[in-house]
Amino acid sequence: MRIITWNVNSIRTRLPRLLGVLERHEPDVMCLQELKVVDDAFPTLDISQAGYHATVFGQKTYNGVAILSKEQPKDVERSMDDGAEDSQARFVAADFGGVRVISVYVPNGGSVGSDKWEYKLEWLSRLKRHLDAHADPSASLAICGDFNIASDDRDVKNPDKWKDSVLCHPDGRAAFQSLLDWGLVDAFRAHHPDGGIYSWWDYRMLGFPKNDGLRIDGVLATRCLADRIEDAFVDRDERKGKQPSDHAPVVVDFS
C-alpha cells in the first residue's frame, strides 16, 4: 500500500502537477492539504478520470483537506467529533481496506505567542484527545499531512535560523511527541533516521535553491503498520520547475 501526503497550496493551481504525481507514483491513498477551494470547486471529474475517489473537506481561500483513493472510502469523518467550534477545514478521515487514514493540516501558528499559535497548540491537543477517544493504537491507522512541525533538528537544514520559529518551537515539538507517545511511529523518520531530507522550502529568500528546508510533512503510523514500512522518500522534483507548491510530496510504502 502506497500512501502519499502533499500540501498542494491550492488545488486549482496545482491540478496539472497533481495528475502527474498520481500517474507517476500510483498511490493507493493520497492525502492533500491546503486545497483553498470549497467542495463544489474541487476538480472531482479530473480526479475521477485519473481513477481515484475523492473525499473532500474544502474551504474557501484557506485550508481544505482531501483523501484520494483507488478504493472507495468507508466511514468518512470531517471533524474530530469533539464538539469543538472550529470553522477551519483541517481534518478528514476514512477507512481503506481496514486501514484508517486521516489527512491533517495542522495550523501553522503564525508567530510564537500569537492567537494563531495558541490555536495550533490547542488543535494538536484536540487531535491527541481525538485519538484517545476514537482510535486504538493496536489497529491500523495512518495520520498523514502537513504537521507544521519539524520534530527535531535532523529535519532542519539550518537549525539555528529556525530554532525560534513556529515550526521548531519546543511546545510544538512536545505536542508532536505526545502524538507519538499515544502509539504512533514517524514512518519517514523510521526509514531515514539520519534525517537531512526535507519536504518544505520557503518560496522566499531562495529557500529551495539553497536547500534551506524542513521536513514538516509526514506519515504517523501505528505499530502494526509501521512494522511494514518498505520505503519512504520525498519527490523533490515536484518542488522544481514552474508553479511548484512550496511543499514536495512525501511517499511511504507499506507491504
Add this chain to the structure above:
DNA sequence: ATGGTTGCTTAGCAA
C-alpha cells in the same frame, strides 16, 4: 529587525 514570494482576492492576509 526586516524582508523576501506565492495564492486568493482584489489591499491585505496567510503561509
